Amino acid sequence: MVYSPNQQGSENQFHRYYQRLSPALKKPKVRTSTTAVFSFLAISLFAWYAIRPTAQTIIFLRREIADKTVLNEQMENKITALIEAQATYETIKERLPIIQQALPYNPDAVILARQLRNLAVVSGASVSAIQIPSLPILGQEATPGAKLAPSKPLEPFPVSVVLSGSYTSLKTFMDGLLSLRRITSIDSITLKPALRLGAPGDTIQLSIRLQSYYLTQ
Numbered sequence: 001m002v003y004s005p006n007q008q009g010s011e012n013q014f015h016r017y018y019q020r021l022s023p024a025l026k027k028p029k030v031r032t033s034t035t036a037v038f039s040f041l042a043i044s045l046f047a048w049y050a051i052r053p054t055a056q057t058i059i060f061l062r063r064e065i066a067d068k069t070v071l072n073e074q075m076e077n078k079i080t081a082l083i084e085a086q087a088t089y090e091t092i093k094e095r096l097p098i099i100q101q102a103l104p105y106n107p108d109a110v111i112l113a114r115q116l117r118n119l120a121v122v123s124g125a126s127v128s129a130i131q132i133p134s135l136p137i138l139g140q141e142a143t144p145g146a147k148l149a150p151s152k153p154l155e156p157f158p159v160s161v162v163l164s165g166s167y168t169s170l171k172t173f174m175d176g177l178l179s180l181r182r183i184t185s186i187d188s189i190t191l192k193p194a195l196r197l198g199a200p201g202d203t204i205q206l207s208i209r210l211q212s213y214y215l216t217q
Helices: 005-025 028-102 109-123 144-148 167-178
Strands: 128-132 154-164 184-193 204-215
Touching: 005 144, 028 184, 109 167, 154 167, 167 184, 167 204
Parallel strands: none
Antiparallel strands: 128 154, 154 204, 184 204
C-alpha cells in the first residue's frame, strides 16, 4: 500500500501525540481523575434525562394548582353573590306583587282605565273620555324580522283622559294620579272652562296625556 506524504505526516503526528500522552495515562492519579470525570459526566447525563420528566410534571402541576386556585376564588365569589341575591329576594319577596302591579308584564290597559275611572269617582270628578291606542296581543308568534330586532326592557303606551269637575275635585284627582300604584308619567295637561250644558259655572275641563309602561318578556 502506498501512502501519500500528507497521510504519512498525519500518522506520524498522531503517533507522536500518543507517545506524549501515553505516559500520563499510565499514571494512577491521571487514570483515576479521567475515570471520575467521565463517570460524573455520564451520571449527570443520565440524571438529567431521568429528572427532566419529573421536573416538567412538577412545573405543570404548580401551574394547574395556580389556575385551580383562581377558579376556586371566582366560584366562591359567585356563590357569595348568589347567597346575597337570595337573601335580598327573601327580603323583598312580599313586595313583589306591588312591583308587578306598578310594572306588569302586559299592558293591562283595561285595569288602568278602571283605576283612572275609580279615581275620578272618588275625587268627585266626571270622566268623559279615556282613550288608549291599540296594543299588541302578547303571546302571539312574532315574525322572523321581529325576533331579530332588539327588545326594550320597558314598553310605553299613551293614555288620554278627559274629565270635568270643580278645581278641588280635579286637584284631588291629580294628587291621586301622582300616588297611583301603576307607574305613569304626565306628558301634558290642559285646563279650560267646561262648556257642557247645565254644568256649574266653576266646572273645569281637564285633559291629560299620560304615558304608562309595561315590561317586555
